Amino acid sequence: MNVSINPTEDPLGLRQLNALEPDEEDVQRDWNVVRSAIEASAVRRRRNAVVSGFRLAAGLTLVLVLAFRFDARPGPEAPVDLASRPDIVTANEPADQRPDLIAMSQGMERQLRMLRKQVDHMPTELVVYQVELQDLIGQVDEALSLEPDADELWAQRVSLQLDLIKLYRNQLRRDMGLYASL
Amino acid sequence: MTGSAFDIELDDLTLARAKRGDVGACEHIFRAFHSAAWSVAMRLCQCPDTAHEVTQEAFITAFARLSQFRGDAPFWGWMRRVVINHALSTLRRTPRSTVIELDEQHTWMEGQQERMGDSMDLNAALAALSSDDRVVVWMHDVEGYNHTEIAAVFGKTESFSKTRLSRARAKLREWMEKAPQSGRLNEATH
Numbered sequence: 001m002n003v004s005i006n007p008t009e010d011p012l013g014l015r016q017l018n019a020l021e022p023d024e025e026d027v028q029r030d031w032n033v034v035r036s037a038i039e040a041s042a043v044r045r046r047r048n049a050v051v052s053g054f055r056l057a058a059g060l061t062l063v064l065v066l067a068f069r070f071d072a073r074p075g076p077e078a079p080v081d082l083a084s085r086p087d088i089v090t091a092n093e094p095a096d097q098r099p100d101l102i103a104m105s106q107g108m109e110r111q112l113r114m115l116r117k118q119v120d121h122m123p124t125e126l127v128v129y130q131v132e133l134q135d136l137i138g139q140v141d142e143a144l145s146l147e148p149d150a151d152e153l154w155a156q157r158v159s160l161q162l163d164l165i166k167l168y169r170n171q172l173r174r175d176m177g178l179y180a181s182l
Numbered sequence: 183m184t185g186s187a188f189d190i191e192l193d194d195l196t197l198a199r200a201k202r203g204d205v206g207a208c209e210h211i212f213r214a215f216h217s218a219a220w221s222v223a224m225r226l227c228q229c230p231d232t233a234h235e236v237t238q239e240a241f242i243t244a245f246a247r248l249s250q251f252r253g254d255a256p257f258w259g260w261m262r263r264v265v266i267n268h269a270l271s272t273l274r275r276t277p278r279s280t281v282i283e284l285d286e287q288h289t290w291m292e293g294q295q296e297r298m299g300d301s302m303d304l305n306a307a308l309a310a311l312s313s314d315d316r317v318v319v320w321m322h323d324v325e326g327y328n329h330t331e332i333a334a335v336f337g338k339t340e341s342f343s344k345t346r347l348s349r350a351r352a353k354l355r356e357w358m359e360k361a362p363q364s365g366r367l368n369e370a371t372h
Contacts, residue, residue, distance in 0.1 A: 009322075009323060009326070010323045010324065011323070011351065012304065012323065012351060012354050012355065012358075013304065014304065014308070014319070014320065014323045014324045015323070015324050016304075017225075017304060017305065017308075017324075019187050019217065019218070019221045020220070020221040020224045020225065021217060021220075021221070022216075022217070022220045022224075022230070022233075022234070026230075026234060027213075027216055027217075027220075029234075030212075030216065030220075030234055030237055030238050030241075031209065031212055031213070031216075033238045033242075034208075034212060034238055034241045034242055034245070035205060035208075035209070037242040037245070037246075038203065038205055038208055038242075038245055039205070041203075041245075041246060042203050045203075120275050121275050124235055124238050124239060124242075127239060127242070128242055131242065131243070131246055135246065
């Protein structure tokens with residue numbers, strides 16, 4: 001450890017104070033909490049990777065189906081009547097859900113801003129959960145920047161925001177209960 | 183920056199493994215830096231339970247954000263900044279009624295003096311500072327941060343850092359110098 005004391009930088013000798021040491025029991029307890037958070041984060045990342053994998057597979061299948069259908073067309077005759085061809089999946093079908101999902105997400109963002117101002121402290125284990133949810137929302141946002149029309153991503157965003165809102169509301173209820181009992 | 187308890191070398195392999203989520207590597211980092219983290223958190227927050235909360239949250243954040251550590255500065259400096267940010271954030275969440283501002287409450291000081299005996303040592307004097315003064319003087323005189331860096335942590339100007347440092351040092355000096363002569367702080371202040 002590099003310790004170089006310049007008297008002018010430490011005129012009161014604060015660096016001479018002994019380092020404070022926690023009990024080994026407390027160190028282990030701290031590690032148990034941190035390890036749980038690391039493991040929870042790893043589980044969520046794996047789950048997210050599986051969902052992304054399925055999404056990628058679904059997207060590739062769609063591309064292959066469309067490519068096959070276009071290749072198989074006999075010639076440039078009448079356009080395909082999609083109503084009579086339910087086996088053809090198009091990217092336009094779910095579009096009518098997207099505006100609702102986006103509006104819901106925006107509304108939830110406003111709620112979250114208000115809730116964050118009201119909640120000023122949470123137990124450590126809930127902070128872990130909060131950080132994880134925010135991380136997942138961040139990952140969904142990153143995916144949305146590449147696929148802004150993906151309804152599934154918007155739905156996932158709304159679902160995560162709802163979890164975060166519940167987290168804050170539950171904490172507020174706990175705080176209200178605590179104040180009421182004083 | 184010198185004189186910091188965080189100044190511990192960390193090998194690149196352990197860091198790389200931790201970035202990939204290797205729990206063993208994370209534990210190695212945790213055990214290497216825990217003492218320094220808790221000690222700083224304790225000095226700044228002056229409460230063992232709060233220091234443990236700050237330490238836990240700091241490590242959780244550090245491991246969650248490890249991918250953002252680019253390696254263009256020593257890891258220990260980055261880790262230390264995470265701990266200090268969490269300590270400051272925790273101090274700011276503490277209701278004002280539980281934070282003692284000693285330039286407003288000399289009677290509290292007198293009680294503290296009586297409990298300590300004839301002298302107020304540096305530990306007690308540091309504990310008696312306001313949280314902002316304590317954080318600034320610790321960051322500057324012990325951890326070696328400059329005023330620009332301290333101002334950035336607080337989201338304020340360099341002038342804030344310099345003023346707080348000057349004030350904190352003056353108070354510490356006063357409390358430590360007067361106490362051994364008179365035995366009672368209230369005699370020296372009147």
